[in-house]
Amino acid sequence: MWIDKVTEILIDAAEIAIQPRFRALADGEVAEKSPGEVVTVADREAEELISRRLLGVVDAPVVGEEAAAGDPRLLTTLREAPAAWLVDPLDGTSNFVAGRSEYAVMAALVRDGETVAAWIVRPAEGRVYVSERGSGTWRDGVRVRREPAPADPAALRGAALTRFLDPPARARVEAATPRFAALGPGTGCAGVDYPRLLDGEQDFVLFQRTLPWDHAPGVLLLSEAGGVARRPDGDPYRPADPRPGLLNAADMNCWNTVRPLLLG
Known part of the structure; x- marks a missing residue:
């Protein structure tokens, strides 16, 4: 199933490019891409791996965070293309650099301007969240239903x-x-x-x-x-x-x- 294939791609990217560098970044593997924003070799390698393999699942343009940082014109793809991938190869990069476990790998598929599938992988906790439009949300294979919040x-x-x-x-x-x-x-x-x-x-x-x-x-x-x-x-x-x-x-x-x- 293609949904599971994307999950596998994100987990592989975390295992190959991200987790081996957690609390083990070498000198020169962290850079400032804009004031207050950092990027690491893990971000870039994970995005390249994910982007390449997603094309084999759905052949659509990939709008990755790091690619868009280099070419903001990529964002027009979300309005103009019938379908597009969104990729955040390492969300919470500052946390990752600081050795904190609050980071994630994320992707979404957008069709005609609407998100139709979504993934959040949290490597440090071994958790996977997946959703397909109209089919609910799943955490580690178990359906998630958010309970109402208190009124007060x-x-x-x-x-x-x-x-x-x-x-x-x-x-x-x-x-x-x-x-x-x-x-x-x-x-x-x-x-x-x-x-x-x-x-x-x-x-x-x-x-x-x-x-x-x-x-x-x-x-x-x-x-x-x-x-x-x-x-x-x-x-x-x-x-x-x-x-x-x-x-x-x-x-x-x-x-x-x-x-x-x-x-x-």
């Missing part, structure tokens, strides 16, 4: 990634923090924050930056498990939409409760 904001747990927020927006989040049972900064890895929402460890997550390889996989996984992903104005998420802001929640009631508290 004081019982809700979430994360708000404030790094890319402007000062007024950051101040709103800080002012709202006491209203929740817990509100943290997230892990710095969408490939970990989405599974935590799926698994019930969190009830909502607010993102500001919405790069498609970071969010197309997680949004489909969440939606197929019964959760909700919406732009701040309520619009659905689409990978080719470059607008910032994305609020994900366990269910629509939770989304409607959290949105005015965090976003005004």
Whole structure:
């Protein structure tokens, strides 16, 4: 089955290019690709391996994070091509460089602008999340269904990634923090924050930056498990939409409760 073939490709890439370098990066294997953003030889080798092999599953253009960093025009593929792959070969690179286990390998297949299949592999935990549009979400072969969140904001747990927020927006989040049972900064890895929402460890997550390889996989996984992903104005998420802001929640009631508290 082609879904399983993609899972195998991502696991292989982790075993070949990523895990052997965890806490073992050599001098010269880490570089700054933009201010505050790092890339490693593991990112690049994993993306090359994944991209090459995905073409044998579905022959469609591959929009990889590192390739798009070198040529941002690749992003137009998501609007113009009938189908396209999205690949984040090592999400949470900063965590990986620091020796923290919050990193992931992610991929998604986009058809006519909509995500139709998604994968998140978490090598450090040996966990695999897979979803196909209309067929649900699966964690290690077991179907995942996100339970509704508590109705009371004081019982809700979430994360708000404030790094890319402007000062007024950051101040709103800080002012709202006491209203929740817990509100943290997230892990710095969408490939970990989405599974935590799926698994019930969190009830909502607010993102500001919405790069498609970071969010197309997680949004489909969440939606197929019964959760909700919406732009701040309520619009659905689409990978080719470059607008910032994305609020994900366990269910629509939770989304409607959290949105005015965090976003005004």
